[in-house]
Amino acid sequence: MIHFIRGREPIAMLVWVTVVLGIWGFVELADEVTDGSTQNFDRWAVSLMRQSDAPSIPIGPRWMGEAGRDITALGGIANLTLLIVAATGFLLVNRAKRLAAILVASTTSGIAISLLLKRVFDRPRPDVVPHLSDVYTSSFPSGHSMMSAVVYLTLGVLIIPVLKHFWARVYVLATAALVTVLVGISRVYMGVHYPTDVLAGWAAGGVWALICWSIARRSTPKPPSDTLVPVREPKL
Numbered sequence: 001m002i003h004f005i006r007g008r009e010p011i012a013m014l015v016w017v018t019v020v021l022g023i024w025g026f027v028e029l030a031d032e033v034t035d036g037s038t039q040n041f042d043r044w045a046v047s048l049m050r051q052s053d054a055p056s057i058p059i060g061p062r063w064m065g066e067a068g069r070d071i072t073a074l075g076g077i078a079n080l081t082l083l084i085v086a087a088t089g090f091l092l093v094n095r096a097k098r099l100a101a102i103l104v105a106s107t108t109s110g111i112a113i114s115l116l117l118k119r120v121f122d123r124p125r126p127d128v129v130p131h132l133s134d135v136y137t138s139s140f141p142s143g144h145s146m147m148s149a150v151v152y153l154t155l156g157v158l159i160i161p162v163l164k165h166f167w168a169r170v171y172v173l174a175t176a177a178l179v180t181v182l183v184g185i186s187r188v189y190m191g192v193h194y195p196t197d198v199l200a201g202w203a204a205g206g207v208w209a210l211i212c213w214s215i216a217r218r219s220t221p222k223p224p225s226d227t228l229v230p231v232r233e234p235k236l
Contacts, residue, residue: 012217015210022207026141029200033123033140042194046128049189055129058189065132068189072133075144075183077111080151087155099158099216106212110150110205114143117204126194133190141200142193145184149205150212152176157213180205 032038051057058065073079084107091100115137123140125131137143156176160169184202187193 012214015214019207019210022203022210026200026203026207029196029203030121030140033196033200034121038194038196042126042196043128045195046126046188046191049191050129058132058191068186069133071182072144072186072190074179075148075187077147080107080147083151083155102212102216103154103158106154106208106215107147107151110147110208113204113208114141114146114150114201117141117146118143123197126191129191131190131192133187133192135192139193140197141204142184142187142197143201144187145180145193145198145201146205146208147201148180148183149202150208152179153206153209154212157209158216 029038047055049058051059058068084103088100088104091097091103118138118140121140122138125135125139153173153176156173159172163169163172180202184198187198188195
């Protein structure tokens with residue numbers, strides 16, 4: 001029993017429970033969006049991000065608009081591609097070829113799944129307020145939110161095994177999660193996504209990142225199990 005508690009099994013169980021809950025949440029959310037049950041809330045939330053007398057101007061001071069564009073760019077395909085290339089090169093230089101392959105496979109497949117989901121649901125973009133960012137695909141799920149979760153969270157979980165200190169691991173994961181959350185919020189702030197698009201993107205991206213982490217974890221050698229070390233009798 002003690003070996004089970006200290007081993008990898010509880011973590012693996014928690015991960016797969018989270019994966020199942022994430023898939024269930026995405027399916028339920030997609031069903032509500034398809035039925036139009038969330039439309040009133042979505043339109044209200046998008047309108048809330050703009051000044052009531054000037055829908056083309058976001059709420060807050062003027063610098064927030066520029067900050068929103070900067071943050072949303074962190075989830076753009078160009079920036080994410082540069083990050084993936086840089087991280088892959090770093091892993092290859094350090095002879096971590098297997099992790100580099102997992103990183104490339106997980107992120108490129110995540111992009112493909114995001115585009116496929118958009119094509120399947122084909123939800124129109126918000127028309128409540130003018131867009132502050134150019135868009136070229138459909139709305140559900142949010143590609144920026146999903147890909148931010150896939151890339152940043154996957155990078156985070158690939159990095160933490162080499163960190164020795166607990167709080168360093170917490171910091172890396174918290175930073176990855178914070179960037180993912182900020183990118184998603186910025187998409188609503190830009191007026192190009194409904195909140196339900198962002199929630200669905202987070203759910204799908206988080207599930208994919210956990211699955212890829214589980215694969216990476218299984219591909220790394222397990223630490224040796226506890227063995228009995230013979231105790232020598234002290235010489236008198």
